[in-house]
Amino acid sequence: MFVRVTGDDWTRLGPDAERVAQFIGHRAYLRMERGHCAALEVRRDPDGALDFFCTIYDLRPQICRDLARGSPECHGERALKRSETLNR
C-alpha cells in the first residue's frame, strides 16, 4: 500500500495494470515485489553498477509523475515510508 493507483491511472496502464497493480479492499496500489515496486527493474550496467529502470515510465501513476525523483519531497516520502514500514 505504498503507491496509490487511481481509476485514471488504472485506465492509463491498460494491459499492464494487472501486472503491476492490485486491489487491496476497494483501492488499488502498485504491487510490491522483493521490496520494491513491481514495475521497477533492477539491472546491472556493463560496469556492474546497479541501474534502476521504470518499465512503465510513460504510463506510470500520477503520484510518480508528481514526485520528482531526488526532490526534497521524494526524500521526505522515502523517509516516511521507511519509518512506517519499520514500525509495522
Ligand code: SF4
Ligand atoms: S516511477 Fe515507476 S518504478 Fe517508480 S514507483 Fe512509479 S511506477 Fe514504480
